[in-house]
Amino acid sequence: MPxxxxxKRRRGIYILPNLFTTAALFAGFxxxxxxxxxxxxxxAVAIFIAMVLDGLDGRVARLTHTQSAFGAEYDSLSDxxxxxxxxxxxxxxxxxxxxxxxxxxxxxxxxxxAALRLARFNTNVDxxxxxxxxxxxxxxxxxxxxxxxxxxxxxxxxxxxxxxPAIALTVFAGLSMVSNVLFWSGKDINLRRSVPFIVVIxxxxxxxxxxxxxxxxxxxxxxxxxASGYVIWAWRWIRRRRGAGRNRETPVERVDPLExxxxxxx
Numbered sequence: 001m002p003x004x005x006x007x008k009r010r011r012g013i014y015i016l017p018n019l020f021t022t023a024a025l026f027a028g029f030x031x032x033x034x035x036x037x038x039x040x041x042x043x044a045v046a047i048f049i050a051m052v053l054d055g056l057d058g059r060v061a062r063l064t065h066t067q068s069a070f071g072a073e074y075d076s077l078s079d080x081x082x083x084x085x086x087x088x089x090x091x092x093x094x095x096x097x098x099x100x101x102x103x104x105x106x107x108x109x110x111x112x113x114a115a116l117r118l119a120r121f122n123t124n125v126d127x128x129x130x131x132x133x134x135x136x137x138x139x140x141x142x143x144x145x146x147x148x149x150x151x152x153x154x155x156x157x158x159x160x161x162x163x164x165p166a167i168a169l170t171v172f173a174g175l176s177m178v179s180n181v182l183f184w185s186g187k188d189i190n191l192r193r194s195v196p197f198i199v200v201i202x203x204x205x206x207x208x209x210x211x212x213x214x215x216x217x218x219x220x221x222x223x224x225x226x227a228s229g230y231v232i233w234a235w236r237w238i239r240r241r242r243g244a245g246r247n248r249e250t251p252v253e254r255v256d257p258l259e260x261x262x263x264x265x266x
Contacts, residue, residue, distance in 0.1 A: 014066035020057035021071065021078050024050045028082025031146075035090040041153045043090045047146035048218065050082040051139045076118050083142035084114030088170075091145050095159030095166035106170045110145070113174030114138045120178075133183045136176035136229065140183070140222055144173045147219030154215045176226060183229040 027050035034043040057075060061067045088111040096103030117138050124134065148169055152162055159166060210217045 013070055014061070014064075014068055016064060017057045017061035017066055017071055018074060020053050020060060021075050024053035024057065024082055025078040027053060028078070028086040031082070031086040032089050035086075035093045038093070040090060040094045040149050040159070043086075044146040044150040044153075047082065047086060047090070047142050050086075051143060054079060054082065054139055072122075076122055079118055079138055080115060083138040084111050084118070087142040087145035087173075088114075090149060091166060091170050094149055095163050096170070098160060099163060099167065102167070106167045106174075110141070110170050110174035113177040114141065117141075117177035130187050131185055133185050135179050135181065136173065136183055136226055137185075138177060140225055141173040141177050143218065143222040144169060144226060147215065147222055150215040151219045173226070176229070181229040181233050183225070 027046045031043040031046035031050070034040070034046065054075070057071075061071055088107040091110070092103060092107040096107055099106075117135050120134070148162075148166065149159075152159070210221075
């Protein structure tokens with residue numbers, strides 16, 4: 001009886017996590033379109049929506065055991081659009097366009113920083129400490145850009161009135177993404193573990209605080225997060241300097257070289 005060949009299983013694509021990734025990609029593309037139409041507030045909100053969706057796709061994939069190499073690559077490409085190209089173009093159209101060469105160079109520094117950050121993350125994902133990110137995460141950098149745009153517009157100002165802070169924040173975010181400064185990742189938080197009741201109250205208060213003034217609170221939170229990495233770096237540097245100073249001040253017992261000389265000279 002002839003053997004029936006076994007059909008090779010076709011490689012499929014998990015639909016659920018990739019739906020969130022596609023939605024995040026759409027939000028980033030929508031932000032670019034709205035920036036071209038001079039509707040910068042909508043563009044800033046779209047970037048924040050992309051952040052939420054980007055945070056969900058990975059967790060959904062892990063919870064449903066639908067991780068795949070395709071999903072990881074697709075997520076990186078989506079992040080480049082939503083957190084690399086979109087914030088750079090939004091900031092350029094909003095505040096940097098009239099600065100000429102300086103404006104587009106600043107926007108390119110941010111865009112290139114996001115690309116390098118994502119490439120380094122993909123190559124070092126299995127070798128770095130999961131508790132920390134090496135360099136500012138691209139979603140947090142995008143939140144700095146979008147948060148500033150949203151806050152300034154909400155206060156009745158235009159991008160032309162804040163070109164100095166805008167270019168400084170853009171370059172800072174771009175360089176922070178490719179720095180070696182460590183930022184807390186939050187991946188050590190176990191959502192399945194029980195927590196004290198006070199934690200639930202803190203979460204509720206956090207949502208209430210954000211809802212009271214979303215532009216200002218979100219921008220302040222991500223600005224504090226961006227500064228936290230440098231604060232921790234400075235604290236560790238000071239500790240190392242103090243430790244080195246104490247080692248130098250520790251008295252070392254000096255040995256008389258005459259005592260070590262041999263008594264029988266040959």
